[in-house]
Amino acid sequence: MSKSLNQIYLPAFGGISLVIAVALVMSNREYADDRMSMLEGRIAQVDAHAAESKQLASALALELEATKAEAATVTATLTALAPVSEGTFGLGRAALAEEIAAWDVDVLPDGRGLPAGQGDVWTGEEVFAERCGSCHGDFAEGVDNWPVLAGGFDTLADEDPVKTVGSYWPHLSTAWDYINRSMPFGEAGTLTADETYAIVAYILYSNDLVDDDFVLSNENFSDFDMYNAKGFVIDDRPELEYAEWRAEPCMSNCKDEVAVTMRSVFLVETPPEGGSNSVMNHSSLEGIPSFTANGPSFIPASTAKPEAPAAQEAAAEPAKGADAGAELIAAGEKVFKKCKACHEVGDGAKNKSGPQLNGLIGRTVGSVDGFRYSNAFKALMEEGRVWDEESLAAFLAKPKSYIKGTKMAFSGLKKKGDQEAIVAYLNSFR
Secondary structure, eight states: OOOOHHHHHHHHHHHHHHHHHHHHHHHHHHHHHHHHHHHHHHHHHHHHHHHHHHHHHHHHHHHHHHHHHHHHHHHHHHHSOOOOOSSOOOOSOOOOHHHHHHHOOOOOTTSTTOOSOEEEHHHHHHHHHHHTHHHHOTTSOOSTTSOOOSOOTTOTTSSSOOOOTTTTOSOHHHHHHHHHHHOSTTOTTOSOHHHHHHHHHHHHHHTTSSOTTOEEETTTGGGOOOTTTTSOOOOOHHHHTHHHHOOOOOOSSOOSOBOOOOOOSEEEEOOTTSSOEEEEOOOOSTTOOOEETTEESOOOOOOOOOOOOOOOOOOOOOOHHHHHHHHHHHHHHHHGGGTTTTOOOSTTOOOSSSOOOTTOTTOBTTOOTTOOOOHHHHHHHHHTOBOOHHHHHHHHHOHHHHSTTOOOOOOOOOOHHHHHHHHHHHHTOO
């Protein structure tokens, strides 16, 4: 008797489903076990790393404490006195007395520090001309823009003071020390002590502070008082004045109007032969506008350049004598270049290291106002001596022989033609 299909297949399918279910359950259980094992392993690794990190942190903390202790020890060592060392390190040797003396060259105002030695005016003139004259001139008058060393007395209160060794420096030791250490320019330290004494003596002579027979030495050095020794005071302005006028500076719109209140007293011109000369500026303030934020108060009218005068008809040929006189004056102008460093002539001429020479012929010797003459010139002025062409030519030939004691160090004009030419040139400035 046959069975139905349901009775055959249903039990079979039920068995298969049970087997599959059991297999799935077993598979999931194995996966869960593996997962749990993996997680337990990672937890163990984290715990191990945490232990190592804790040990590392402890080690670093100990190292930090040790470093702090070492730093404290080093600081205490640096501030403590150095230990006394027995013996030497075997480096170098003790300085010799001569080596110490070579460095110990500063000179004080009272003469301390000066080496033994001496120098006279005439030796100083020779050394100065050879070693210093190329910059400072043979007569300490200064060449071009190099410093003037002589003259300038009683000018410190002027608008254009002349500050020289004679007129300004308060201590003779400054001159000696500076020359000894720094001069000649480019050859510092090559002067002997005697040469330095002689140069300083000559500078004093050039300033008419000593006579021509003066000898400067370490023995009489401190006895000499400079002309401006009392001209310096202690600067007390920071305590007494600064607080009264110091304030924040104005940087914009500081004035409603700005005007030119004065012109330059001197102008610098460059002559054809080179160098430079300071000349008086005779310009006035007339015609100069004032200025505001809106511009100048007015614009000066331009003026046309004056036309050259029409050529004049040729004049009659001048006499030969007039030609000769003009040529002699022209030659004298060239010779006068030797004198321009110390003397001036012409409009606006003023005293420099020598007196101005306008109207020299017929003038009493040593009579220019405001110039400090040597004692020799003062004596001639008291005698009433007057310059004429003959006496001027004789003086220019040999100045020191003609007037004993003159401080003019110029050696003289050897050529008679030069003497005649410069006398004619000076005679043209009446």
